[in-house]
Amino acid sequence: MDAPAPLRDCQAWKDAGLPLSTASNEACKLFDATLTQYVKWTNDKSLGGIEGCLSKLKTADPNFAMGHAISNGLVLIGTGSSVRLDRELDLAVKTMVDIAQAQPLTRREQLHVSAVETFAKGNFSRACELWEQILWDHPTDMLALKFSHDAYFYLGYQEQMRDSVARIYPFWTPSIPLSSYVKGIYSFGLMETNFYDKAEKLAKEALSINPTDAWSVHTIAHIHEMKAEIKDGLEFMQRSETHWKDCDMLACHNYWHWALYLIEKVLPSLKASGAMLDVVDSCSMLYRLQMEGVSVGERWQDILPVTQKHSRDHILLFNDAHFLMASLGARDPQTTQEILTTLQDASEAPGENCQHLLAREVGLPLCQALVEAESGNPDRVVELLLPIRYRVLQLGGSNAQRDVFNQLLIHAALECTSGVHKNVARSLLMERDALKPNSPLTQRLIRKAAAVHLLQIQGEEHRERGCWGPSPPATSIGCGDPGQAPASSCWSCPVIESGTRRPSDHRLGTSTTKPAAVFRRPC
Structure with missing residues (x-):
């Protein structure tokens, strides 16, 4: 060093x-x-x-x-x-x-x-x-x-x-x-623009000079995340933790990359620092866990006092969306309304403020989509998010941080009841799988999509035969549920299978793995 x-x-x-x-x-x-x-x-x-x-x-x-x-x-x-x-x-x-x-x-x-x-x-x-x-x-x-x-x-x-x-x-x-830290700063920009190999090389060079360079650690954590290298990512974070855990301005965010395994480390760090990066990370983590069907208990109530005092700030739309997650999760309609109303006011008199100028076309629709998701209106969520999905980049944050909004859109598309949106989830998941093959999250969502599709088919066939009433709701099988339906090619998605999965083979139509059997449909 x-x-x-x-x-x-x-x-x-x-x-x-x-x-x-x-x-x-x-x-x-x-x-x-x-x-x-x-x-x-x-x-x-x-x-x-x-x-x-x-x-x-x-x-x-x-x-x-x-x-x-x-x-x-x-x-x-x-x-x-x-x-x-x-x-x-x-x-x-x-x-x-x-x-x-x-x-x-x-x-x-x-x-x-x-x-x-x-x-x-x-x-x-x-x-x-x-x-x-x-x-x-x-x-x-x-x-x-x-x-x-x-x-x-x-x-x-x-x-x-x-x-x-x-x-x-x-x-x-x-x-x-501070010259070695420039390597880490450069590596992050390279990583965000998909130059993963060059980014990793620079970050490792920086860490060979200063193992405590938390930003270079952060870059490598992102690279493992974007390449779906879960095992390598976990091992790297665990191996390097002693070097970056005392970098108090970034430690909470680095733990966020470890969040599914270290949830209890994140919230105490948030309360200790109150830093905005830590605030939005905690909101994002809880929201992702919630979408995965994990009960987060009273943790939204723990975060709300930290986010509540920023309800009128409207400095970054990215922050606003995360504050809204907290007020919705804590079921605080007054704070929710305060965020939405004051953001609307800011959008109507933006001046030269770039975030307020962007609020009307991107920020407000995104926030409204979060509200609609909480209210159980998945079709409306898709209507709001689909047109702006490529503009969410303008809110800032990293690719990994903004992915929470991609996940929200996919979850909403999976729950849609409108025929207009019936193939949106399939299309989004095929796109996601092409960009990030072998991601466990994507595979769970694909299995959920197949299960939802089969339940809908069962309901339609049973109704036609007069066997029973409405089909079970799409939400009855959660993402990662042990009782989930086996995946099937009847969903018309070439990447859906329950056996050995070879993404590139499926996309090229050269798979040698037979599709899994669909649910039996007793009457």
Whole structure:
């Protein structure tokens, strides 16, 4: 493992080509300490944590513009507060701008201040343009790199997230502090754009230098998830846990990738941190378990107090959807209505806020689909989600995080009663299987689809013969139910079989495995 680099003073920042407009060496070192902890996803107790460093930084030089930029930027990038509702944050951003205008700053510093101010207004894409302007001339400016990377993530701009790092990666030589972490940042963008082999290679290089690089661990966890390498993923997370579990700003999210096995580790971590990433992960995990037919008990009630205070934030539509999961799961109609009403209001007066502009066409239909799912209206869920499924990417988050919405659409399609939607589930599952073969989740959903189809056929035939009344509801056989029907080719899906399954053979029509027998249909 690399020894930690000494914190940089005024001269060191100048030597790096990144001069800071302050005469305080202490302020410069505290700026470096804050930046380092942000990149490493950890609050270093020996440094006093990020909040401790920022507090001492402002004391060391109250007029240090870049100190204000990193302080406000970190609050905003956390998406837990907005200048629209938080007066203290609004004042802090205005103070930052006033301080910047009252002194001669470098162009780089001016762009940093402008980018944070623009991000505060909700114009994330314009803020990214400003950070990119910095990186054109200063490719080793880690703050611009990290802020733009996170903002691209929120925007769902996967190619930009990858390419913004690709452009500057050659400039990061091993002698530059934090250079190994750039490998991990780059690897995540590569992974999100399906360059799995290159992403894994870079992430492993980063971990060979710093095994505690939680973001590189996170990339590899995603790769195993996207390639349905469940056993390898579990072994990797277990093997590496001691290295990343103390990275408090990302540990809960890494445990989320382990969530089905470690549910009891996630909720205590959420309550301890309250970080927005941990909040949405916990909501997503419970919602996925619920869709799988797992009873989550009173856990929605445990999460609701954390999400409830953000009901009016509307900083990210991705967050809003997860807050809604919590209020619906906890059966709190008042909070549910508050989220929907205030989001509707925000969409009607969006200004330059990119999320509010997107709310009408994507955010509100998605939220309404969650409500309809809770109300037992699967056909309406499909009507709302199907037209926007390719636009959900614009909400941000990773492919793995957004998959909860894909799963919602498939579950709803499986329960549809309308003839218009009878083949939607089949089509979605064939698509999913083609993109992610051998996924246990997809196989469970395929088995459920076959069982639902056979129950419907039984009901139709029995009614025709006058044997019994309506067919059992489609929900009577849950996903993964031990009593589920054997799969059958009568569902007209070439990937449905109960024996040995060879996805590529089935899709090519060259399978040598015989279809399983369908249910006997006694009258």
